[in-house]
Every structure is written in C-alpha cells, then in structure tokens.
Amino acid sequence: MSLDWLSTPCAQPDGTQLEVAAARQMQLTKPPGSLGQLEALAIELASLQHTSTPAVDRVWISVFAADHGVAEENVSAYPQVVTGEMVRNFATGGAAISVLARTLGANLEVVNLGTVNDPGEIPGVRRAIIASSTANFCVEPAMTSEQLEKALAFGADSVRAAKKANAQLFIGGEMGIANTTAAAALASALLEEPPSCLAGAGTGLDSAGIQHKVSVLERALAKHANANTPLEQLRCLGGFEIAALAGAFIAAAQAGLPILVDGFITTTAALTAVRIQPDVRKWLLFAHRSKEHGHARVLNGLNAEPLLDLNMRLGEASGAATAVPLLRLACALHNGMATFEQAGVSTA
Ligand SMILES: O=C(O)c1ccc[n+]([C@@H]2O[C@H](COP(=O)([O-])O)[C@@H](O)[C@H]2O)c1
Numbered sequence: 001m002s003l004d005w006l007s008t009p010c011a012q013p014d015g016t017q018l019e020v021a022a023a024r025q026m027q028l029t030k031p032p033g034s035l036g037q038l039e040a041l042a043i044e045l046a047s048l049q050h051t052s053t054p055a056v057d058r059v060w061i062s063v064f065a066a067d068h069g070v071a072e073e074n075v076s077a078y079p080q081v082v083t084g085e086m087v088r089n090f091a092t093g094g095a096a097i098s099v100l101a102r103t104l105g106a107n108l109e110v111v112n113l114g115t116v117n118d119p120g121e122i123p124g125v126r127r128a129i130i131a132s133s134t135a136n137f138c139v140e141p142a143m144t145s146e147q148l149e150k151a152l153a154f155g156a157d158s159v160r161a162a163k164k165a166n167a168q169l170f171i172g173g174e175m176g177i178a179n180t181t182a183a184a185a186l187a188s189a190l191l192e193e194p195p196s197c198l199a200g201a202g203t204g205l206d207s208a209g210i211q212h213k214v215s216v217l218e219r220a221l222a223k224h225a226n227a228n229t230p231l232e233q234l235r236c237l238g239g240f241e242i243a244a245l246a247g248a249f250i251a252a253a254q255a256g257l258p259i260l261v262d263g264f265i266t267t268t269a270a271l272t273a274v275r276i277q278p279d280v281r282k283w284l285l286f287a288h289r290s291k292e293h294g295h296a297r298v299l300n301g302l303n304a305e306p307l308l309d310l311n312m313r314l315g316e317a318s319g320a321a322t323a324v325p326l327l328r329l330a331c332a333l334h335n336g337m338a339t340f341e342q343a344g345v346s347t348a
C-alpha cells in the first residue's frame with residue numbers, strides 16, 4: 001500500500017455548464033437572485049455534475065465508525081462501548097441516520113474501522129478493521145503510518161462503491177466516542193488556533209468537563225508539536241474514521257463526485273483533505289453549522305457558509321442528510337421552472 005494515490009489530480013468542475021446554469025437562472029420566472037442560495041446551489045451542482053440538469057436523486061452515505069485511545073482521558077460524556085453499540089443500531093435501522101437515509105431513499109453504508117466493543121459480523125456493516133482503537137495521542141501518535149494508509153484507502157473504497165452505484169452526491173458521516181477531542185486536536189494543529197477555541201461539549205460535557213478536555217488537548221498538542229504536515233498531523237492527532245473521511249473526500253474530488261459535508265468532525269476531515277489537496281475544496285458543499293463550539297472556526301478555515309443552522313450536534317451524517325431536500329428542491333426549481341419567454345411573463 002502507498003499514499004501515491006493522494007496526489008492524483010482532482011477532477012475539474014465544468015466552467016461552460018456553470019455559465020449555462022447561471023444564464024438559465026436569469027431567465028426563469030422570478031426576479032434574478034430571488035431564490036438566493038438555492039440558485040447558487042443549482043448552478044454549482046450543474047458545474048460539478050457536468051450537466052444542464054443537475055440532480056441529487058441518488059445519494060450515497062458512508063458512516064465510518066471507530067474508537068479512540070484518548071477516550072481513556074475521560075473526555076466524553078458517554079462510555080466507549082457506545083461506538084460498537086451504535087454500529088449495530090445503524091445497521092438494524094434504529095439510528096437517526098438510518099431513518100434519514102430511509103426517508104431520503106439514500107444508500108447507507110456503515111463501515112466499522114475498529115471498535116473496542118466489536119459487534120462482529122452484522123449484515124449491512126462493512127468490516128474494515130484496522131485495530132480495536134487508535135492509541136491515546138497524549139502518550140504516542142494516534143496511528144502508525146500503516147494504519148493511516150489503510151484508513152485513507154478504506155475511505156476511497158467507499159467512493160468507488162458510490163461511483164459504481166451511480167451516486168450523484170457523496171455524504172460522509174462518523175461515529176466514535178471521544179472523536180470531538182481528536183477533531184479538536186487536529187483542527188487546532190491545522191488552523192494554528194488554541195485548543196480552547198476548538199474544544200466543545202461533544203456528546204454533553206459540562207463546563208468543568210470542557211476545561212479538562214482543553215487541558216488534555218494542550219498536552220497532546222505539545223507532545224506532537226513537530227508534526228508539521230497535514231498527513232503527519234492526521235496520523236498523530238486524528239482517528240481512523242477521520243482519516244477514512246479525508247481519504248473519501250480526496251477520492252470523491254478525484255472522481256468528480258460532489259460532496260455534502262456534515263458537522264464538526266467531518267468538516268475537520270474535509271479541512272485535512274483540502275490541506276493535502278487544495279482542489280478538493282471545489283467539490284465541497286456544506287450542509288450545516290453544528291452546535292459544537294469549534295465548528296464555526298473550522299468552517300471559517302474553509303471559507304464555508306453552510307446551508308442550515310439547526311443547533312444539531314449528532315454527527316453520523318445527520319446534518320448533511322437533513323440538507324439533502326434543499327439540494328433536491330434547488331435542482332427541481334432549476335430544471336422545472338418556466339422561462340419568462342415560455343410563460344409569457346414580462347421582464348423588468
Ligand atoms: O457532528 C458534530 O458536529 C458532532 C458534535 C458533537 C458530537 N458528535 C458525535 O458525538 C460523538 C463524539 O462526541 P464525544 O463527546 O464523545 O467526543 C461522535 O460519535 C460524533 O458523531 C458530533
């Protein structure tokens with residue numbers, strides 16, 4: 001295995017379709033710009049999908065689950081066994097993302113990258129076990145180089161499956177107790193901002209818990225201060241699911257598959273992917289601003305303005321799934337509205 005594939009260039013959006021779509025929006029029976037971000041969304045999707053009729057009927061969701069060594073520092077409101085328990089819940093249909101995916105008619109893939117409480121073979125779960133968890137990054141790097149390579153490649157495998165299924169949109173989600181600590185550590189290193197700006201309540205820490213989390217993060221960042229490339233920062237401070245997401249986002253951009261980004265952890269993975277390959281940014285749409293304290297900072301780091309702000313902080317791709325109907329409506333309006341000429345409506 002190697003990391004060479006990471007430097008394959010990204011696909012390029014279609015500049016001609018962008019112009020065609022922008023011109024069409026000007027001709028539809030509404031004052032120009034009156035559908036706001038829905039117009040921009042349709043234009044962007046037309047350009048990314050290289051078509052005059054953008055669509056997000058076929059949505060692919062991959063939820064990557066993994067455990068984190070740093071959980072032993074008491075940084076989460078929940079016990080580590082929940083990660084494996086939720087893997088089963090995703091597959092048996094009871095989790096929020098299971099319901100959202102069913103409702104949207106989206107394909108939901110669940111990928112187990114390694115959980116301390118291993119649910120074993122379950123129908124509907126892809127086993128891509130790297131180890132039972134990452135190492136505690138307060139003590140040593142979260143991953144070995146081999147583990148990082150595997151995680152990135154497992155993410156790319158999901159994109160290959162999505163392409164095979166003819167997906168028009170890729171959504172990545174995650175589940176991992178303590179992964180807001182890993183994401184905060186990684187974002188802090190990538191953005192060069194102090195941990196206090198990135199650490200939040202996660203699953204529900206109180207203010208004393210958040211203070212403790214900041215002190216854990218400060219120790220980890222001091223320990224890995226000489227990790228100075230995005231890949232090395234990902235290896236030392238990330239998690240298997242965060243690396244798989246970064247790999248998936250790079251692979252999706254290379255394959256020309258638009259990506260809808262979820263919350264704090266996935267946005268940090270997206271930031272990592274963009275730092276590895278800047279052109280990945282062109283393929284990212286942002287679904288929502290999570291209630292997690294650090295999310296706004298990471299979005300700023302990507303110069304991103306998300307569609308929704310619903311105080312959600314669940315993860316597992318739930319925020320991205322919630323924004324899919326907006327994308328669908330943007331496409332339906334773009335493709336289905338009459339022009340001024342067709343409808344015999346006078347222009348300004
Ligand atoms: O997506 C988000 O913005 C988000 C914000 C807070 C928590 N989460 C989820 O909560 C879990 C991590 O929280 P914690 O407190 O264990 O670090 C993990 O499974 C995430 O999916 C997700």
Ligand SMILES: Cc1cc2nc[nH]c2cc1C
Pocket residue numbers: 078082086174175176203314315316
């Ligand atoms: C129950 C539960 C479900 C989740 N889904 C994503 N992160 C989660 C964390 C918890 C604790």
